[in-house]
Amino acid sequence: MTKTEEYKRMAAEAAVEAVKPGMVVGLGTGSTANYAITRLAKLLKSGELTDIVGIPSSVPTNDLASSLGIPLSTFADHAKIDITIDGADEVDPDLNLIKGGGGALLQEKILAQASLRVVIIVDEGKLSDKLGTRFPLPVEVVPFGLHTEKRFLEGLGAKVTLRENVIAKPFRTDHRNLILDADFGPIEDVRALAEKLEHRAGVVEHGLFLGIATEVVVGGKNGITRLKKNG
Numbered sequence: 001m002t003k004t005e006e007y008k009r010m011a012a013e014a015a016v017e018a019v020k021p022g023m024v025v026g027l028g029t030g031s032t033a034n035y036a037i038t039r040l041a042k043l044l045k046s047g048e049l050t051d052i053v054g055i056p057s058s059v060p061t062n063d064l065a066s067s068l069g070i071p072l073s074t075f076a077d078h079a080k081i082d083i084t085i086d087g088a089d090e091v092d093p094d095l096n097l098i099k100g101g102g103g104a105l106l107q108e109k110i111l112a113q114a115s116l117r118v119v120i121i122v123d124e125g126k127l128s129d130k131l132g133t134r135f136p137l138p139v140e141v142v143p144f145g146l147h148t149e150k151r152f153l154e155g156l157g158a159k160v161t162l163r164e165n166v167i168a169k170p171f172r173t174d175h176r177n178l179i180l181d182a183d184f185g186p187i188e189d190v191r192a193l194a195e196k197l198e199h200r201a202g203v204v205e206h207g208l209f210l211g212i213a214t215e216v217v218v219g220g221k222n223g224i225t226r227l228k229k230n231g
């Protein structure tokens with residue numbers, strides 16, 4: 001296992017300690033979230049944790065969690081999620097995030113906004129002073145608007161790439177939409193950018209998660225660091 005993978009696993013396992021019997025747990029997407037899901041499954045199997053249900057943020061997460069025997073549920077049965085544990089692509093000092101590297105940003109944001117607590121798990125390489133420095137911003141668009149939304153993002157100053165899957169075909173989200181990866185470089189005003197994107201009809205969702213994380217658990221060479229909202 002590389003150091004980065006080790007840091008991700010450490011962060012995931014530290015975050016899972018907050019999950020208690022009776023909780024509804026939002027299950028994130030991506031390689032770091034997968035460590036948390038694997039850990040939850042292990043605790044359930046050994047009987048150290050009981051009586052939880054997970055709400056998955058994507059088809060791959062649903063498949064992994066159900067293959068590992070985690071009981072799953074939906075918003076039809078639960079109005080609120082007690083805790084969501086998810087990864088991120090970039091984290092700034094205010095705990096704002098870029099997410100969507102795995103293409104699940106829409107359902108991840110729905111889960112996070114319905115959660116009492118949102119715990120983000122990352123390796124220390126994901127921390128940055130300004131979002132956009134390390135990772136392009138994923139923007140989910142409806143296929144009909146692809147070309148005009150691409151030009152719109154370019155007009156805002158981004159270099160824009162249509163995301164492809166492993167066989168070099170356009171990547172489709174769980175909702176059959178497309179992802180434009182918009183490289184703005186370091187973003188000066190994330191709230192202003194988020195607002196512009198939210199007013200654009202063809203944009204289904206964007207990967208700026210602002211004021212959503214309640215805490216970030218960081219795995220790194222010095223062990224675990226917990227960053228909390230408002231200090």
Ligand code: 5RP
Nearest residue numbers: 030031032087100101102104
């Ligand atoms: C998926 C996400 C992921 O949480 C994010 O891309 C981090 O992934 P990884 O843990 O594999 O680095 O937002 O849409």
